[in-house]
Amino acid sequence: MKKDKNNRLNDWEKKFVKEVKIEASNEFSYETDEGISINPLYTSEDLLNYEFNDVNSLPGEWPYTRGPKASMYTNRPWTIRQYAGFSTAEESNKFYRKNLEAGQMGLSVAFDLPTHRGYDSDDEIVMGDVGKAGVAIDSVEDMKILFDGIPLEKMSVSMTMNGAVLPVLAAFIVAGEEQGLDKKVLSGTIQNDILKEFMVRNTYIYPPEPSMRIVADIIEYTANEMPKFNSISISGYHMQEAGANNVQELAFTLADGMEYVRAAMSKGLAVDDFAPRLSFFFAIGTDFFMEIAKLRAARTLWARIMQDFGAKDEKSLTLRTHCQTSGVSLTEKDPYNNIVRTSYEALSAILGGTQSLHTNSFDEAIALPTEFSSRIARNTQLILQNETGVTNTVDPLAGSYFVEKLTEDMCSAAWKIIEEVEEMGGMTKAVAAGMPKLSIEESATKKQAKIDSGKRIVVGVNKFKNPKEPKIDVLVIDNEKVREDQIKKITILKEKRNNDLLREKLSIITEAAKNKKGNLLELCVEAIRARGTVGEVSKALEDAFGRHYATNLGVSGVYGKFFEKDDKFMAIQNKINNFEKENGRRPRVLIVKMGQDGHDRGAKIVATSFADLGFDIDMGPLFQSPKDVAKDAIENDVHAIGVSTLAAGHKTLVPELMKQLKALDKSNKIIVFVGGVIPEQDYQFLYDNEVSAIFGPGTSILDSAEKVIELISKK
Amino acid sequence: MKELKDRIVAGERAAIAKAITLVESSREEDIQQSHELISQLIKSPGHAIRVGFSGPPGVGKSTFIESFGTFLVNKNFKLGVLAIDPSSNFTGGSILGDKTRMSEISKNDNTFIRSTPSRGSLGGIAVGTREAAIILDAAGYDYIFIETVGVGQSEITAANLVDIFTLIVGPGSGDELQGIKKGITEYADLFIVNKNDGDLAAQASKTASDYKSALSFYNKESNTLDTQVVLVSSVENKGMDLVLDAYNQITETNKNSSEFQNRRKNQLSYWLEEEVRNKILLKLDKDREISKKIANEVTKIISGDTGFYTASQAIIDTFLDKNK
């Protein structure tokens, strides 16, 4: 007997209600961070009335929801592309070669922060940062060493570089040249996505306007000279890692893409001349189905966007993307759990149809990966490719009521934000107004509040804790040694080169930058060929463009709202109020970022949450030196300094801060505590340097606030 | 206190900072100590010119101070900045972010930058701002900038703290002008139109000439210069020399006509009066006996045993008698 659909749905509803003893099944609907509601059941009804998603489309067919290609992994699996780099070019080269032998398929270079920000390793300002969070590249000589023995005509190379993109890409081109290769054969991707640097990644150098010109110059140059090279990797990854929800990530990334298309068209390029070489980069977090839907939605929307730009070439219409599993979903506590998290995320990326993938190592929240942790991360993908059968069918989740509906929901939610951005005049304007940054920070703060209040469970962190944390090995980088080695190489380079010639090349760059004439990449290639350093070329550009300084905002009130009437929250507030009564002012804490470390998510969340609790918080700008911090702290007579450090500069920067504080005030009693990514092996070192407390990843902000007010009161 | 004073006069950064904490504090002992300190410092003033900055949120006050401040320290002047930060949270805490917009001058050895939460206090001036300026003056700073939140009353209160008062405005519509017009000539010595760059440049010039023509309707007293209007761009560091020229002219003219000295005298008298008023009010508020008497007199007024004004006089008499 066949009942009609409505009757059967009613029956299901009755059964459901009976099973779980509630009024109606929709009480079990769940609202995601994105504000999308997830229901307990989806049916064929949910496939109707779509505006964006076409459930009958095929892979490689408009609107490309099911994939940019017809064959997808059945023909060739995704590229296993692990992001790596540390210490010197020599060390990183060794590491790359081993990985390639072990099954990795493409390279992805992680540069150190001084290189990102356009400083040479011998610059005083970057003392604590050289070789620490990536590989130090000062000149074409380093670049040549980095790819020594790696045939660049065969190996595709991805480079995460945005701030110092001109000298670094130039060095790559010249390195190829000196391997005997025409730049036409070079394949790979340069990130070259400056807008998201201003939003979340913080390795910008120049102000937005000249930065956009650089992007356009690179698109122009590669469109003409390097047909196999992706001129840009439009990145949402960093947004999600900075706290964006999936809809924000999707919308802002596509809106960035639109802005780059316009920038390139303003150079007189026709859309189909460059659009096939635009590539994307997304994060894949733990929200399994949402991530799959995000990738499908991204392709769907991009096709529509490019059609509106007049693209005809199918390659212009299709969105191709790299993905990376989420680092921020990984925990310092009980770190082997991270292998499991990463595996699910990787599966999600594959079911979403990514073209290449990086899987994170389980020691993500502790330090750069070791050889051991990298191997497991790589094998996670090798196992997926070779043992699970996921490559045998294209877009296997198509037709799932739930996934199709979620894809459509993602499309329409993201489209709304894109329209909002367009109304503001596009992403450059929206970024200048601080809109995307603030909304991402708000989401980040909400996530923290959900975890701290126990509304969201993170296994091993706020529930199911491991009473016996395992000890694990960490990668240690001797940055002083790296710095010495780099300085030696720079000295030799500078002795051998023709300084007059270089000076001329550099002044041509400055002129062209000022006059808005010429292609800057072309000119930088010449300066790099003349053995100019990354720092010198960056400086030549800075002379014309100036440096960009961001103003730190923050969203107050967001954290506090989650804790209305919460006992612990109110107890801390009381302590603070009592402190004020006794001391004539509120406890005052300076929260700082030192060196080139641009990870500001934690610092900002802690700052605004502490203010919500009643602290007076001084927020320092990014990139302060220990000396600047000491001056700020003394002048504002703060009770404590909270150093937020994630890029491994702590062992240099914290002792230096202590020294500077004493230099300004012999009887200095300011309490210093440290938060961020600190391997346990370094705790004693910091305590020995008079650090009063350390708050690692996963710390509940309420716990840290309690400790801080206690320490200040004791003083 | 003597020791603290000496350390301040010697320009010791930590001592200046501690002293500012004292004058901002609400703790009784701190208040006593701060009185002692300020009385000492006031006897041997330095030579600082105090400049006030006010203007609507977002016009670029901090950015201007960063740019103009850099210009000044490059000329070897010592600069103190007191930034009153309006951001105060519903729970009473606050985020002080000014320094992120003054990152260059913050680094300089010849500056002292202090932010203070306004805590919603009237006039956009925080408790202790006047005293903090005295401390920086005694410490030998050449210029002291006071940056305030630009809302309503604040112009007047801030103007009462400084030798030169500056209004910063953006390239804006005429609406702003309407609001500001009244009384501006009395308080502002200089108008700065910021953001004279890029797309905004044309609008900025137009705003400047609008202000100029509006200002021409107001005649200043003869002992001061007419209010000037200067166009600057804080992000492109344009027009900073013009601002310094204007300040030098204003100072010179005012000193020659004794306006400079008169203002300081008037400010002192204003401050003294305010201090007296506040003290009396505080005493009155805390007086239990007076509150009881008020209650009694109210009953009597209602029952018809006394008249309203007789009652008020009786209360005043009691209070004055008590405090003889």
Ligand code: B12
């Ligand atoms: C998010 C993230 C990013 C984002 C940053 C976005 C942003 N605007 O902040 C993006 C994607 C842009 C990014 C980029 C890079 N990253 Co990153 N990133 C992370 C990641 C995954 C999470 C950090 C985070 O935000 N966590 C969430 C916040 C809320 O936590 P938190 O900052 O730890 O703060 C908590 C506590 O530590 C503590 N706390 C922290 N500060 C303070 C301060 C006070 C006062 C108090 C009381 C408490 C406190 O309380 C907070 C709440 O619990 C970490 C790995 C990890 N899981 O920790 C890597 C990590 C920090 N990144 C790393 C690297 C190398 C980079 C790059 C340099 C890579 C490269 N070579 O290009 C770039 C450059 C970025 C830059 N400009 O500096 C490395 C650093 C290596 C090391 N320390 O040895 C890490 C450790 C990953 C790894 N293992 O390789 N990254």
Ligand SMILES: Nc1nc2c(ncn2[C@@H]2O[C@H](COP(=O)(O)OP(=O)(O)OP(=O)(O)O)[C@@H](O)[C@H]2O)c(=O)[nH]1
């Ligand atoms: N184009 C342009 N923008 C400027 C200029 N000066 C400041 N801005 C921008 O205006 C915005 C506000 O500047 P702030 O210095 O924070 O303004 P403020 O008046 O101190 O603001 P509040 O502290 O909020 O009262 C920032 O985004 C600055 O970058 C300028 O000369 N030209």
